[in-house]
Amino acid sequence: MRGQDRSRLIARHRLPIVAAAATLLLATAALAQMGPEELVGPTPPSEPSAAEPLPRWVTDDVRKMRAYPEQPPVIPHSIEGYQLTVNANRCMTCHKREFTQASGAPMISVTHYMDREGQMLADVSPRRYFCTECHVPQADVQPLVGNTFVDMSDLGVGKAGDE
Structure with a gap:
């Protein structure tokens, strides 16, 4: 009886290991099929390329509204x-x-x-x-990542005590 329990225990631990190995094998195969442009971009890493100009900072000295409580001011x-x-x-x-x-x-x-x-x-x-x-x-630039944040006041949530 003890031998049977041990073999079930070993079989139970093999399944996650086999699944992880299969996932790793598939991921490696997918990376191998990618072309060099997909991994490093249009310019090879050994060739120099021009950097994009740095954006100009907003320097109007106007305080900006904060997007959320406790946000450090810009x-x-x-x-x-x-x-x-x-x-x-x-x-x-x-x-x-x-x-x-x-x-x-x-x-x-x-x-x-x-x-x-x-x-x-x-x-x-x-x-x-x-x-x-x-x-x-x-800087006055387009955001790198889209943002769908909506402030609570814009959602129509009333203040405490409002009827």
Whole structure:
């Protein structure tokens, strides 16, 4: 009896392995049938090709509407040539709390002055110091991926308390 149970157990474990091997074999055969253009594009990788020009940044200084709550605001001005290193952050010369009145720039969020535990710090948190990890300048280009997002207010959902 014990031998029969063991053979069933081994047979049960072989099925997924055989299925995975068959899938791998079919995928390899499909890749082998593709032509070289389908894998690397029209220009062979060893030949130089001209890069597309970089798009111009939107630099109108107009604040953009955010698409969703908690979205980091986009940068509405040029940051070309800004230094963002461990020792220097040009963004802070205008957006740091003590400089906003003179510069007229919006102050960075108070969350940037908090550590991971929510404790307030005297200076910007090291994890929030590199602005371009979350904030990006905008270019007037077509999106790479289509978007069908619809805001709740456009769906006709009423506000709390509306009858």
